[in-house]
Amino acid sequence: LLTESQRERLDVVLVSPRNPLNIGAAARAMANFGFAHLAVAAPYAPHWREAKSAVGAPDLLASARESATLAEAVAGCTFVAGTGTLTHRKPEQPVVSLPEFVPLLHRELARGSRAALVFGPEKHGLTSDDLSFCHVLVEIPTGPRQPSMNLGQAVAVCLYELVRSSDSKGAPVLRSETEPGEASARPGQALATSADLDRLGDLVLETMAAAHYSPRAMQAANSRDIRLMLRRLALSPHDLRRVLGLFRRILWRLRRTEPGSNR
Amino acid sequence: LLTESQRERLDVVLVSPRNPLNIGAAARAMANFGFAHLAVAAPYAPHWREAKSAVGAPDLLASARESATLAEAVAGCTFVAGTGTLTHRKPEQPVVSLPEFVPLLHRELARGSRAALVFGPEKHGLTSDDLSFCHVLVEIPTGPRQPSMNLGQAVAVCLYELVRSSDSKGAPVLRSETEPGEASARPGQALATSADLDRLGDLVLETMAAAHYSPRAMQAANSRDIRLMLRRLALSPHDLRRVLGLFRRILWRLRRTEPGSNR
Numbered sequence: 001l002l003t004e005s006q007r008e009r010l011d012v013v014l015v016s017p018r019n020p021l022n023i024g025a026a027a028r029a030m031a032n033f034g035f036a037h038l039a040v041a042a043p044y045a046p047h048w049r050e051a052k053s054a055v056g057a058p059d060l061l062a063s064a065r066e067s068a069t070l071a072e073a074v075a076g077c078t079f080v081a082g083t084g085t086l087t088h089r090k091p092e093q094p095v096v097s098l099p100e101f102v103p104l105l106h107r108e109l110a111r112g113s114r115a116a117l118v119f120g121p122e123k124h125g126l127t128s129d130d131l132s133f134c135h136v137l138v139e140i141p142t143g144p145r146q147p148s149m150n151l152g153q154a155v156a157v158c159l160y161e162l163v164r165s166s167d168s169k170g171a172p173v174l175r176s177e178t179e180p181g182e183a184s185a186r187p188g189q190a191l192a193t194s195a196d197l198d199r200l201g202d203l204v205l206e207t208m209a210a211a212h213y214s215p216r217a218m219q220a221a222n223s224r225d226i227r228l229m230l231r232r233l234a235l236s237p238h239d240l241r242r243v244l245g246l247f248r249r250i251l252w253r254l255r256r257t258e259p260g261s262n263r
Numbered sequence: 264l265l266t267e268s269q270r271e272r273l274d275v276v277l278v279s280p281r282n283p284l285n286i287g288a289a290a291r292a293m294a295n296f297g298f299a300h301l302a303v304a305a306p307y308a309p310h311w312r313e314a315k316s317a318v319g320a321p322d323l324l325a326s327a328r329e330s331a332t333l334a335e336a337v338a339g340c341t342f343v344a345g346t347g348t349l350t351h352r353k354p355e356q357p358v359v360s361l362p363e364f365v366p367l368l369h370r371e372l373a374r375g376s377r378a379a380l381v382f383g384p385e386k387h388g389l390t391s392d393d394l395s396f397c398h399v400l401v402e403i404p405t406g407p408r409q410p411s412m413n414l415g416q417a418v419a420v421c422l423y424e425l426v427r428s429s430d431s432k433g434a435p436v437l438r439s440e441t442e443p444g445e446a447s448a449r450p451g452q453a454l455a456t457s458a459d460l461d462r463l464g465d466l467v468l469e470t471m472a473a474a475h476y477s478p479r480a481m482q483a484a485n486s487r488d489i490r491l492m493l494r495r496l497a498l499s500p501h502d503l504r505r506v507l508g509l510f511r512r513i514l515w516r517l518r519r520t521e522p523g524s525n526r
């Protein structure tokens with residue numbers, strides 16, 4: 001996981017972004033994933049102004065660094081990674097996939113580097129001149145039919161990858177949000193006991209009989225089927241109680257209205 | 264890694280998307296990562312038309328399915344995952360982080376299920392009513408200061424995660440895996456579709472009403488609870504038919520013997 005101080009040492013750099021909405025979207029993704037330092041190289045002045053003054057723009061847009069060139073934007077960084085796809089490019093530097101990039105970045109940040117993740121203009125991506133400032137080219141694994149990503153989405157995907165790989169090892173943890181004892185078949189939570197299931201099974205059978213659901217000769221077979229089925233259902237104790245309650249009511253009602261009963 | 268045929272069985276569902284640009288961005292992310300099936304539930308007609316006719320809109324927008332409700336949009340699916348953050352929510356179903364979700368989805372797709380990944384409207388995300396159609400809630404690990412993601416970016420991040428991860432080990436077990444040989448919740452076997460579950464849910468509600476199980480005022484809440492519970496139960500099509508048959512019989516019987524009916 002990136003520490004707070006490591007996140008503080010990562011700059012997201014947009015080179016000549018054109019669309020104010022994309023600039024806003026990039027900033028929003030940074031806010032979503034906890035990154036604060038945006039730098040913009042050679043922006044188109046009116047679009048940049050518009051993006052900064054947009055309603056609801058994240059704070060980090062207002063404090064973004066602005067520079068005339070990419071060289072200046074990354075001047076303080078010891079590790080610079082360009083992003084893009086390889087369609088029309090034969091880059092000089094190592095190409096790594098986005099998942100492969102994360103350990104590299106971790107290592108650089110861990111040794112105290114300041115790093116930059118650089119995104120090119122919407123239309124054509126980073127030029128080979130831009131790429132010459134980069135230590136690696138990070139490739140986002142898009143498909144061949146539509147390789148080019150929207151800028152805001154590319155930023156979101158890259159930053160997500162940096163944040164996600166925190167807990168990449170082993171046992172995923174499923175969290176249940178409700179109180180213990182509530183609701184159901186949730187992993188890590190108790191299931192109804194076999195005895196509970198049998199209690200329900202008996203009640204269902206009684207109800208079937210009261211509803212004349214099937215001939216008496218079928219009851220042994222039904223009983224087994226119901227038992228098996230209830231075990232496939234992964235009922236929690238809570239759900240079990242609800243289903244019991246429902247069937248008790250139904251059974252009571254069926255019996256109360258049965259011809260021959262003394263209501 | 265998802266096979267071609269598995270990708271073919273994943274629907275991306277947008278519920279009432281508002282902004283045509285976001286719809287376009289969602290479609291573009293789908294094209295980037297190789298997914299073709301978009302469904303839109305309860306769209307705002309003019310915005311939806313605008314998104315479809317936008318210059319450069321991906322082909323998959325033109326062939327998107329459109330339906331009046333989320334229930335219809337996911338009717339053919341056996342595994343439905345909602346997306347969002349937990350800020351104002353206490354969901355009833357299991358919550359998994361996005362990386363944890365991937366092996367679950369793999370497993371469902373591997374058993375032949377059709378699955379849906381559902382995204383809520385820009386403003387407030389999925390409602391608890393929407394969530395009651397979902398088997399799991401997928402949480403994108405955003406930070407507490409700016410938890411809410413842009414729709415197009417959320418779609419991009421989720422689909423990237425599906426494509427990036429090829430290892431499916433350590434899948435948490437959501438459903439109980441019972442003895443081989445019998446019907447139901449078993450991996451490798453089909454589950455009842457969302458539409459089937461809704462049919463059963465309606466029948467259970469009718470039966471509850473016929474049995475005077477709870478006051479009429481409770482029916483909306485019951486309806487959501489029943490919907491959620493049925494989705495926890497991992498019913499196979501076979502078991503579903505049996506339960507339907509039982510409830511039909513009970514309902515018929517309850518009505519036949521209802522005071523005031525002409526038996």
